[in-house]
Amino acid sequence: MQVSPQITNPPGRILGTTYTKISGLYTATGGEKYITIGNFVDDLNTVAHQRNPTSPPASSFCYYLIDDVSVIPVTAANYSLNIGPDTVYCDNQPINQTLTAPNGFAAYEWSTGATTASIQVTQPGTYWVNADFGCGFLSDTIRIDTKPSFIEGFELGNDTVICAQGPFRLPLRTKRGFTTYTWNTGDTTQNIFATAPGTYWITATYDCGSISDTIVIEQFQPGRLFSFTDTVLCEGESVNLNPASGFARYHWTSGETSQSITASQAGKYKVTATTAAGCSVSDSVTISFKAPVMSFSLGKDTVLCENQTMKIEVPAQPGFAYLWNDGVKMASRTINKPGIYKLTASDRCNSFSDEMEVKYRDCNTIFVPNIVTPNHDNHNDFFEIATPTNRKLNLKIYNRWGVLVYEKQDYRNNWPKENISSGTYYYLLSDPELNKTYKGWLEVTQ
Template sequence: MKKLKLFSLVVIVILNCICKNTYAQNLVLNPSFEDYDTCILTQIGYGYPIINNWVNPTQGTPDYFNFCSSNPNCRPVANVFGSQTPKFGNGFSGISVFSLNQSGTNPSSEYIQGKMNNKLVKDSIYCVKFYLSLADNRKLSIDRVGICFTNTQAISNTFFFPFTSNIESELNYFFTDTVGWMLCQGIYRAKGGEQFITLGNFNSFSNTNSVLSGTPIGDFRDSISYYYIDDVSVEMLPSYIASLDLGSDSILCDTIGFTKILSVPQVYDSVRWNTGATTFNITVSTIGTYSIIAYYGECAVKDTVAFSLFNSGIQLAPISDTAVCKANTPVRFSVANGFDTYLWSNGDTSSYTDISQPGIYFVQAGNQCFSYADTFTVTIFEMPPPPLTADTALCEGAPEPLATAVGENLQWYANTSDTSLLPNTPTIKTNTLNEQYFFVSQTINGCKSAKATFTTRINALPQMDLGSSIRACEGKFIELAATKNLVASYLWSNGDTTDAIMVSADGTFSCTVTNACGSAEDAVEIVFVDCSNCLYVPNVFSPNNDGSNDFFQVYSNCPLVSFRLKIFNRWGEKVFEATNENNRWDGYYKGILQEAGIYIYTLSLTNELGQTSNAKGSITLVR
């Protein structure tokens, strides 16, 4: 596995000013800040055109120190931040990269930005270096210093630099040296076209780690991180230097006889393995991770290779023969993950397969250390048909039977939903005239059918009521109608079989009604009378509560459709009125028994033939 470190900085502490020989051209213009227009005399913002090819890209205030200055605070030694000898030449830059008094999501750093004499070539590998030293009088050190490459000069009118780093120092490695210079170097694969390099802390306050270095001063200087920067370099590496490769990681089935020679070309100045070896070749016989740092001048490239013992972690279990209902297909069968290859007899090559047809199947799986094979049978049952049911009819009040159906392992439901499953076979209730519905399924080989409908109709017992005796006027036709019954037959005493007959003569008439639940019979007597002379009006009554002739009433032996009787005293005052022939006068008016004497009545009536009669007369009240 290729693990060339392209986006991190390696930190090497340099305690002196000796430089190793360079192996390629440094593309950074004025890399040690030696070229200037005018010697610095006072501390000013780093945008002033003093140092050639370097600018201040934000509103921060980076500093420049040079021995040419007559101002002590602008000289490398004994300035306001401390003392340091330039790594090279007479000058260096300084930037504040962090403060505990700041917060927020944007970086709180000053930056310096330089120019390169050529644009970087796409996919070429470059060694990127610079030196930094923690200022004596600023006790806070950090672990986040980086470099950003841009194609054009990036200038911000705020304190925030609008780009992130391309290379950054390793997390939790703190730059604490105040005596010597620390070399930060990393490997960068160019995107193509980059010509400007910016240095600083590109992380927010919350993503920057800091520690107090040395003896605290006891004031604001303990909360600020300030570094001197010198000798910035960007050099293209030869391809044979950048292509350090220990090979791919390996997984071993076992360690019996394991031995491996790890080697790198002898094109580097020196190498250092994580085993402590410094030779270009080492022999390993135990599993583990092996890494190498190869030095080419002041540039270092890294690679790592790992040898591990195969740990399948595979929990294997045989695939069981399976029988399922067709409605539940397809059925998924699977083999544990962890194999490199899978092959099912139906052609699937993943760790699982979905099967919809019956048959005998097999699966093979394997990896570099193990193989697995299994055979299993799939049986698929067809779905059974719904149970057989027959609609039934029961009589009202009959014994209440259980619902019936023909099938296996029946299950009854109150409706078509599975959630309405009944605990037992339902009982048909016969106390109410209605239609009752139940639903039933059967289960065969574990497969449940669709539901069939069971319907029962509760029929009424036959009923017959022709009413009480009937009086009618001669010449009128009377309709005798039997009680309506569903699905019934009728037989009248005159032989008629309809549900109603017409009668015009005296007699007793009967009808028998029959249905599936039995028979019922009733009879009625009909009398026809002469409606032309059917009234009797008494002329005297004695309301003395002796039980004899205590009421006055008009009697009629023919059917009437209207009736009105009025009685008046001798002063013409109405003392009684009736609209029904069955009403009678008890001799009282307004709660007072009336005087004995003669009373006048008027009578108006109409019989069922439409004939109207009016009468007037007198009655005598005797006390």
């Protein structure tokens, strides 16, 4: 150390006392307990200087002073240098930070070239300082970084279609590292499960801002691909089978992969349609061909008795419409007046008609023979009753002793069929339509 003491007026001395100015260089080696500072020559060789030139010297003698000093070795352990922790700024925030080294150092050297105890930084980077404590240097470093306003983002994924029917659990995941998570479902966890179709969104926040994302989840609802049911075609017709559009792929059981095909033969046609998301639905339709209509007959032209009715029965076929020439729209009907009756049966493919004439006459006259000769000469072989109209008659025949020998409902002029005894017989003939009864006798001869 360098010692250059300036002698001052000691306590108890009078101003104007003469002192000697001494100076010198002393290098400490450590461990010294005191130092003596003074004049170490005799009075004759001492040059005295008057401190106050305006005052006469009071004495020709000189004095010396004794003082103590403690010399301590200086090392780096006696100092501490810390300019602060590493700092991260959001990139949308300005950097304006003061870096300060502690006082007490002899000199400072910064990485920027500055030599002051403090510097101001406005850019990211690595900053260091060297501080001189007299016997060496201490150093410290700080890193100032920026990070994007949004940390590495996340996506909930593309909008999704759930193919499975019924309940489902679809995980919706985000990333770690955010401060808060807020879902539109009310959840505040990092991940949730979607259990119903709908729109889901999340906002995740952190120091520099927030990130949001949305996903729409739909559940595939399979329906019919064909807008029509099983179809019946006429002979020679064809139909274009065109299922619902909007699917990515189509596959028919016949091997075709086009959306629509043409059906010209009877059979069951099935197609499977698949969406871009991989959801599939199948539908089928049966094509059949209408057989030609079966013909029908109204019967022969007919003669009815006055006030008599006749019911015409025509078996109705499914899919056919029936129309009479007088406007009646049914297959079967009851006739109660004369005329020409024509019926037309038709469907989309076929049409068929038939007609008959109905006449009326007085049916009160009836011819009943009174002799039968069953000798197979084709003349009076049977008991033949003649009526103006062909109608139902009921016949009973008795022998002369009153015994019933023959009975027939709706008699067809065919008695007797076998040989019978000659003789007199009695008949009882009833006409249900006219509500009349006829009776009499007849002779049977061989």
